[in-house]
Amino acid sequence: MDDAPDNALVARCLTGDVEAFAPLVRRYERVLYNVALRMLGDREEARDVTQDAFLKAFQKLDTFDPSYRFFSWMYRIVVNESLNARGRRAPVAPLEIDLPAAARADDGLREREVRDRVQAGLARLARTDREVIVLRHFAELSYADIAVSLGIAEKTVKSRLHEARQRLGRALEQGIHG
Amino acid sequence: MSGKTLEELIDGEVEGANTPLESARLREWAAREPAVAERLEVHRRAAAALAEAARENAPAGLRDTVLEKVRAGGSESQLSPASNVLVDSTPSDGNWAGRRGRGGSSMATSRKVLVGIAAAAVLAIGYFAVNGFPPVGPGAEGTVGAAKRYQSEQMNAGDVTVQDDGVQALLQSDDFRRVVADKETRAILTSREFQRAVSDASVQAVLHQLATDKSFADSIRLAAADGAAQKLFADAARSAAAADAARSGAADAARSGAADAARSGAADAARSGAADAARSGLLSLASHNQAFAQLARNEAFAKALQNGAFASLLSNQSFAGSDQQPGRRRTALERRLPAGHRERRGAEGRRRGRGRSGGRSGRPLDRQRRA
Numbered sequence: 001m002d003d004a005p006d007n008a009l010v011a012r013c014l015t016g017d018v019e020a021f022a023p024l025v026r027r028y029e030r031v032l033y034n035v036a037l038r039m040l041g042d043r044e045e046a047r048d049v050t051q052d053a054f055l056k057a058f059q060k061l062d063t064f065d066p067s068y069r070f071f072s073w074m075y076r077i078v079v080n081e082s083l084n085a086r087g088r089r090a091p092v093a094p095l096e097i098d099l100p101a102a103a104r105a106d107d108g109l110r111e112r113e114v115r116d117r118v119q120a121g122l123a124r125l126a127r128t129d130r131e132v133i134v135l136r137h138f139a140e141l142s143y144a145d146i147a148v149s150l151g152i153a154e155k156t157v158k159s160r161l162h163e164a165r166q167r168l169g170r171a172l173e174q175g176i177h178g
Numbered sequence: 179m180s181g182k183t184l185e186e187l188i189d190g191e192v193e194g195a196n197t198p199l200e201s202a203r204l205r206e207w208a209a210r211e212p213a214v215a216e217r218l219e220v221h222r223r224a225a226a227a228l229a230e231a232a233r234e235n236a237p238a239g240l241r242d243t244v245l246e247k248v249r250a251g252g253s254e255s256q257l258s259p260a261s262n263v264l265v266d267s268t269p270s271d272g273n274w275a276g277r278r279g280r281g282g283s284s285m286a287t288s289r290k291v292l293v294g295i296a297a298a299a300v301l302a303i304g305y306f307a308v309n310g311f312p313p314v315g316p317g318a319e320g321t322v323g324a325a326k327r328y329q330s331e332q333m334n335a336g337d338v339t340v341q342d343d344g345v346q347a348l349l350q351s352d353d354f355r356r357v358v359a360d361k362e363t364r365a366i367l368t369s370r371e372f373q374r375a376v377s378d379a380s381v382q383a384v385l386h387q388l389a390t391d392k393s394f395a396d397s398i399r400l401a402a403a404d405g406a407a408q409k410l411f412a413d414a415a416r417s418a419a420a421a422d423a424a425r426s427g428a429a430d431a432a433r434s435g436a437a438d439a440a441r442s443g444a445a446d447a448a449r450s451g452a453a454d455a456a457r458s459g460l461l462s463l464a465s466h467n468q469a470f471a472q473l474a475r476n477e478a479f480a481k482a483l484q485n486g487a488f489a490s491l492l493s494n495q496s497f498a499g500s501d502q503q504p505g506r507r508r509t510a511l512e513r514r515l516p517a518g519h520r521e522r523r524g525a526e527g528r529r530r531g532r533g534r535s536g537g538r539s540g541r542p543l544d545r546q547r548r549a
Binding site for chain 1: 220221223228229231234235243245247
């Protein structure tokens with residue numbers, strides 16, 4: 001069952017086969033968690049958002065349009081939940097970076113530093129910029145899939161990603177020299 | 179030499195997608211212009227950092243927690259307290275459905291869904307394509323002619339566009355919503371058999387004919403209103419021996435019997451003939467279309483055919499389309515049909531046009547069209 005296409009698993013869920021949801025969770029928990037983490041910068045929140053997104057998806061499976069990719073649908077739920085979670089924070093609060101504190105003990109120092117720098121850089125970007133970077137570099141989606149996920153043209157994805165990477169590069173530069 | 183812009187060359191470089199030639203061109207460019215070199219360096223820095231920031235594993239227990247709650251019913255109360263996902267599931271910059279409705283992908287998706295659902299109608303199509311529609315009630319004479327007229331019509335280049343024109347109305351119809359909300363129908367749409375059937379050129383060609391012929395829509399509407407006919411189609415679909423029987427030549431006999439029954443004019447007899455005809459239509463299609471044969475044996479498919487919403491959708495005007503533009507060239511789909519298939523269908527349509535009503539006026543169908 002683990003090899004079954006997403007839509008086939010969704011169809012099975014819709015017929016009452018709850019276990020068919022397990023491969024979908026296994027397949028996307030990591031990438032969706034990373035999306036939430038990069039959007040929120042908080043592991044606890046990212047975990048809650050990912051968990052809730054899966055539950056919500058399961059409850060709303062009958063609204064899923066099978067002509068779309070399941071991941072794209074899930075991604076939108078996660079992003080939306082991340083934004084909602086951020087909206088619940090204190091007004092104008094900057095994106096919190098708790099990664100060093102929460103980092104696992106076995107994380108290398110350099111790895112943590114890089115992760116923190118990237119997270120800090122992402123936090124400075126506009127949401128639209130952050131989205132394309134997260135989808136391209138953390139979700140490893142193709143341009144076409146990003147376009148579908150965000151509901152924009154592939155050409156727009158490319159130009160937005162170019163600009164976003166440039167801004168991130170400059171943000172990292174400022175982080176180094178600042 | 180690559181015709182890529184500077185942006186494309188830079189993106190290709192940091193993503194490792196450039197050819198050696200393109201990389202050399204970019205290096206040359208950077209050597210010539212410090213601004214380009216600086217820009218390239220900024221992108222390299224970002225890409226390197228992103229690549230180095232390894233993806234984290236999902237927290238231990240996340241999956242188990244999700245599955246545990248899903249197995250327990252996945253109710254709203256199980257969501258984290260702060261979550262309002264059930265209240266607002268839409269993207270912040272527009273709702274999910276609205277997003278689909280705005281972009282260029284909307285029509286493509288609509289068509290995909292439309293053609294997908296339409297493929298499930300091949301049972302009915304198989305019947306109509308081979309036998310014409312049986313007279314099942316008042317006004318049936320005109321319906322028979324109309325159903326046969328469909329058989330002799332040529333596809334037109336704008337047919338696909340015609341279908342698109344009706345898509346929005348269809349999507350807004352209650353029928354469509356009911357069908358899409360139907361779990362069994364959705365299961366069919368995502369089944370492998372179904373996907374194979376819709377990807378078959380001959381099935382697609384028949385679907386396009388269905389979707390662009392108003393007279394055929396009228397026939398379908400009658401069929402949808404007739405519970406007996408629906409059941410017959412469904413019964414025929416359930417017949418696991420359909421393909422075998424078709425190969426044995428039983429289809430011809432059934433077709434012949436249906437024609438006689440239809441000519442008798444008696445509703446009961448016609449319904450009986452319709453049973454044979456439906457079966458023979460199915461058999462005929464199944465005999466040269468493996469994908470369809472497999473689909474027809476699908477139990478879920480048979481159930482969906484008995485679904486009232488599905489039948490109602492088939493009768494939807496938007497689904498059937500109404501505009502015809504005479505004199506257009508054949509579509510790509512039609513051109514993909516085997517020549518023998520086209521000729522056989524055309525000849526059969528002309529023969530029926532003469533032998534039976536040929537439409538209300540009794541004139542040959544191609545003349546009616548020109549008139």
